[in-house]
Amino acid sequence: MAMNDVATARVPGRLADRRRWAALAVLVGSVLLLAIDGTVLYLAVPSLTRDLAPTATQVLWIGDVYSLALAGLLVTAGTLADRIGRKKVLLTGSAAFGVASVLAAFSTSAEMLIGARLLLGVAGATIMPSTLSIIRDLFPDAGERSRAIAIWGAGSGGGLALGPLVGGALLDHFWWGSVFLVNVPVVAVFLITGALLLPESRDPAPGRFDLLSAGLSVAAITPLVYAIKHAVDQGLDAWTASSALFGLAAGVLFVRRQRRAQTPLIDVTLFRNPAFSGAVLADLIAIFALTGLLFFFSQYLQLVRGFDPLQAGLAEMPTTIAMTLVIGVVGWVVARLGVGRAVAAGLLVAAVGLLVVAAAEDANNYLWLALALLPVGLGVGLAMTLTVDAVVSAVPRHQAGAASAIAETAYELGVVLGIAVLGSVMALRYRAGLDVPDAARPAVEESAASALATLDPGSDLAGAVREAFIEAMQTTSVIAAVITAVAALVAWRTIPSGKKDETAGTGSTSGGG
Known part of the structure; x- marks a missing residue:
């Protein structure tokens, strides 16, 4: 135990730069897998609806229970990782993730798939906080840590948008279960490289587990x-x-x-700091808006635009590209605006993008939608990178797991609430907007996916379903835009905006908002 703690303290100095960045690549790969798994199912909804016949509520649970389990268990998992070793928890969770993926791939009912997704979320909860904790330990320098978290953020946020592309490529050739089965070889590679490259670390004085x-x-x-x-x-x-x-x-x-408590799971006194609270809230809202959009946007592209799964995945690539570009501009933006104003600007850009998405959903040319997705991805990526850095940098290194758990809980709650709240608004607006005879309503009001799976695509009833779905999407996008704009105001008022040099980190900025 003592030897492990001594080794832990010397990890950053002992690892060569090349190995540290290689270790970061492994960590980004793991979080990329989790993020992809959060959205890879979106394109599969129409095909699994035909096979498993889930209700509209079950469709929401299939999409949401994964992130619900993650959000509920992240605090506990982060604290356990601090106590028994972050690398050990990370690799154990990865192995469990592979097993749960096999169960999901071969589900024979909606209930079984929901249960398998729940197990995936439980396993994923042991992975997420450990990645940020190890990054915090690997990169004690604020400037390097900011760049590392920007890369992590691109993997985490970009994975949300990359999921539909991976799903589309798989669904173009295989059945819907392939979107889960593909996890198994990825997990195997991660277990080998993680065992070789990742350092072990833990809190040397964690206290009693509550x-x-x-x-x-x-x-x-x-x-x-x-x-x-x-x-x-x-x-x-x-x-x-x-x-x-x-x-x-x-x-x-x-x-x-x-x-x-003498050793709390979460140090709630951190939330007395408006900058910390504002960063957590901004992170949650950014992911709320992005996930709520992507969950139904994939269905919109297939059900309304008539894209096949691969085309739909490619159509969402502008979001991924924009989030990746954040890595190159985050230092420049912070140097000129400061952290608080940069987060607010990112959220405001995302809000404008969501409004343009709402307007472009009626456009005949897909180009307008592609252009609208760029500011959404850029704004969300910028806000998420800076807010996560601010949260993780706010605590000493030995509490990295607890701080990471807070950042990840905000992230996963954003995913959960984005699907649950915006998904619920979407369902209600769709049903209210159906302009069909009363006799036809039972066949179409459950969901657009289930209705269009059985209707003649050229029928008037199918046209009414698509029209109601478009109107529901537009309403949902506008609501997400308004919420994101409010979060921009909160970030501007609460997160300090003292400007820094581009080589500096973002976590210790000072100055007024």
């Missing part, structure tokens, strides 16, 4: 998301109210316990 706090963290998140989903499917009833109240009560108890 099992009750871990349970409360899960109990605070899961019921709230369930309440949103249930409200869409069944309306505002006793289950909706009781689930929401239970989640809120668990959240209050969790915060109170963290304030009193």
